[in-house]
Amino acid sequence: MSTEPQLPRAARVFVSFVALLRANSFAVAPEQTTAFLTAIELLGPRDLGDIRQAALATLAPPPERRATFDRLFDLHFRGSEAIERVDDGEDDETVRLQEEGRGDEEPLLSDDANESGLTATRTEALVERRFAQLSTTDALRRLAREAPRRLPRRRGHRRMRARRGPFADLRRTLRDSVRSDGEILRLGHMKRRQRPRKFLLLIDVSGSMKSRTEENMKLAHALVQAAPNVEVFTFGTRLTRVTRALRLKRREQALNAAAHLVSDWDGGTRIGDALQAFLAVPRFGGYARGAAVVVISDGLERGEIDALRDAVAKLSRRAWRVSWLTPLATGPGFRPQTEGLIAIARHVDDLVDGGSSASIVAHVLALGRRRVA
Secondary structure, three states, X not given: OOOOOOOOHHHHHHHHHHHHHHHOOOOOOHHHHHHHHHHHHHHOOOOHHHHHHHHHHHHOOXXXXXXXXXXXXXXXXXXXXXXXXXXXXOOOOEEEOOOOOOOOXXXXXXXXXXXXXXXXXXXXXXXXXXXXXXXXXXXXXXHHHHHHHHOOEEEEEEEEEEOOOOEEOHHHHHHHHHOOOOOOOOOOEEEEEEEEOOEEEEEEOOHHHHHHHHHHHHHHHHHHHHOOOEEEEEEXXXXXXXXXXXXXXOHHHHHHHHHHHOOEOOOOOOHHHHHHXXXXXXXXXXXXXXXXXXXXXXXXXXXOHHHHHHHHHHHHHHOOEEEEEEOOOOOOOOOOOOHHHHHHHHHOOEEEEOOOHHHHHHHHHHHHHOOOO
């Protein structure tokens, strides 16, 4: 019979929250856990706000990770259903594309819209998506393992020592000359440091892409966890930044949080308007400057083709490289047949297969072999 003291049932929910923080890379000492429980006992909290204040005071999350702390708090204590989502006011992470009061189209009901996932529509159908129990595929494991060293890099402004390089290391050369009575025996060299290049992932979550949405979101989470400077947006009839949600370490929690941010799952398709909206917001458009941009979409546009063409052209001028990955590209000899893909073909650097996680991962990792600029 075990003689170890049992944790009171009322305290388990608070201790499990501390465990959740540790699982997401928060440093919490055992003394802080004790202080948290003591604060709860002394306060006799009347609502979740009191518990949140006690947690902030005793567990002391770093200021730069406050948003992640708050999201984990909501997931744990309030449940996924209670995560706040503003649909009317539109928070600064979501841009709505669908205009109100269109008399020429009747909005589709979310239960009936794009049930097969094979057709594209421009109308807005707001639905909530739940992700199934997730497993890690070989492609995602490969991405997590190889992304830190194989993603595209760029030359930075700082310099580093090197055996060969275009710059002379005068300081090192003069210091070494002291050892040889002022005689210069070897000239030191320097080269520019390489830094990770910004990476922008734009994922089509419309009805025509519904069979790939879950896998694409899993891949996005793996990419955000594996490398810095990664930004992820979803688009359909709205443009939504989901980077903050995907920074949660546990994939189930991250995708659950993203599912509550995005409200246009499996809805209409307005790619051109989404990209135009992305470029129109200075904070968003800055993510594309000098970045490796990967768009995962079938290109079945139901909006204006001219808007799509102009948006991709602007994006290509701002980015380092634009890759369009579509499930319709079934082989190396693929030729675009849809109006949307034909319109953008001359403005993208790659128009390749995006029909499986393996093909997407292979292309993302191959981008690092491109010339560093």
